[in-house]
Amino acid sequence: METEHKNNKRVYLDHAATTPPDPRVVEAMLPYLNTHWANPSSIYVEAQTTRRAIDQARQSIANLIGANTSEVVFTAGGSESDSLALRGVLAASKRRGNHLITSAAEHHAVLDTAEQLEIDGDADVTIITINSQGQVDPNEVAASVREDTVLISVMHANNEVGAINNIDAIAHAAREKNPHVLIHTDAVQSVAHLGVNVDELGIDLMTFTSHKVYGPRGAGALYVRSGTPLAPQALGGGQEERRRAGTEDTAAIVGFAVALNIASHERETNLAHERTLQRRLIEELPKRISLSGITGPTSLDDRLPGNVSAVIGFVEGESILLALDLAGFAASSGSACTTGSVEPSHVLTAMGVPEDLARGSLRFSFGHSNTDEDVNRLLNELPSIVERLRELSPIATTEAPAHWQPWLQS
Numbered sequence: 001m002e003t004e005h006k007n008n009k010r011v012y013l014d015h016a017a018t019t020p021p022d023p024r025v026v027e028a029m030l031p032y033l034n035t036h037w038a039n040p041s042s043i044y045v046e047a048q049t050t051r052r053a054i055d056q057a058r059q060s061i062a063n064l065i066g067a068n069t070s071e072v073v074f075t076a077g078g079s080e081s082d083s084l085a086l087r088g089v090l091a092a093s094k095r096r097g098n099h100l101i102t103s104a105a106e107h108h109a110v111l112d113t114a115e116q117l118e119i120d121g122d123a124d125v126t127i128i129t130i131n132s133q134g135q136v137d138p139n140e141v142a143a144s145v146r147e148d149t150v151l152i153s154v155m156h157a158n159n160e161v162g163a164i165n166n167i168d169a170i171a172h173a174a175r176e177k178n179p180h181v182l183i184h185t186d187a188v189q190s191v192a193h194l195g196v197n198v199d200e201l202g203i204d205l206m207t208f209t210s211h212k213v214y215g216p217r218g219a220g221a222l223y224v225r226s227g228t229p230l231a232p233q234a235l236g237g238g239q240e241e242r243r244r245a246g247t248e249d250t251a252a253i254v255g256f257a258v259a260l261n262i263a264s265h266e267r268e269t270n271l272a273h274e275r276t277l278q279r280r281l282i283e284e285l286p287k288r289i290s291l292s293g294i295t296g297p298t299s300l301d302d303r304l305p306g307n308v309s310a311v312i313g314f315v316e317g318e319s320i321l322l323a324l325d326l327a328g329f330a331a332s333s334g335s336a337c338t339t340g341s342v343e344p345s346h347v348l349t350a351m352g353v354p355e356d357l358a359r360g361s362l363r364f365s366f367g368h369s370n371t372d373e374d375v376n377r378l379l380n381e382l383p384s385i386v387e388r389l390r391e392l393s394p395i396a397t398t399e400a401p402a403h404w405q406p407w408l409q410s
């Protein structure tokens, strides 16, 4: 796919939406698609091979995140893991309470699950605000913790603006108020980039997924600390120690483990490369486009490597994306999961970005195969696209309204 992009002179700048599978991952998966396809729960000898492959993948992933093997539950992806964490813990903790705390910046897999739990009367939900850079304040979380708080779910790194949260500080502050509270983090975007360790983060549950780390789509995991109450949400078979029923996708699980392993070994090189491209675009974009600004953390230390999010005044993000697509670029406006919707990003509006400016949001996310040349091309094309769109707009002026000022750098 990536090679195809290159040959067609297409530039893929949407690695936060999904990543191309690493050829080494595909190679490792093939035997489990072609030959070793037996149901791992069966008792015959063919099944022992697939069972062993899953056990090894679980062991490898557990080692990489500092967990025990029995604490890794395979799922079909990040959304399922988020849903299992919230629903599973609340359903198993009814005697302790039903208070759930989460943040306004979460992925919809968490926010919509929390909302549905509340509608169904299964949770009393508190949504914590975020600051203007997209981060959660540990003290705000602690201030919301009650005696009946069962679970706190705060993402490790935000998929739209790249803001990294201090999960350890959040967990610490919350437990000072109520030592029984359980902490879940969605580490879908951070697991490859930052190299997470469950003890260092101080969490009880963690969501991560294969297709954001150059693995295949269709495999994910939920880390569940030993002793954490969790009611299964998919019932039937006894797979995953009765925590998630369903015949395992051996090939996808093997690919997931190989992808995470590669990410771990090549982290430093990839990080440095993505930081270089990211820094250049963050510095240059506002210089080349009037009435624009970078959103998210100002310090790169607080920002996911590879993420560049921006707002551009007097243009619709979706219109820019269509024009960029025609010019050969694949990018995103806010979250890919909400592409097609005309609502401004819930993350940007929670940060305080005015709605009329948030409509002009863009997200670029770099990956291994991007080059300096990709950034050059983007910086050459984007200003003229914006200019063309503004010429068509009846409301565009050269002056920014006063309420945009704090968000613009040009």
Ligand SMILES: Cc1ncc(COP(=O)(O)O)c(C=O)c1O
Residues within 6 Å of the ligand: 016, 017, 076, 077, 078, 079, 080, 082, 107, 109, 155, 157, 158, 159, 186, 188, 189, 209, 210, 211, 220, 337
């Ligand atoms: C932060 C975050 N959580 C959850 C998900 C959902 O993961 P999946 O696509 O594997 O279901 C995504 C995907 O965009 C994400 O970015």
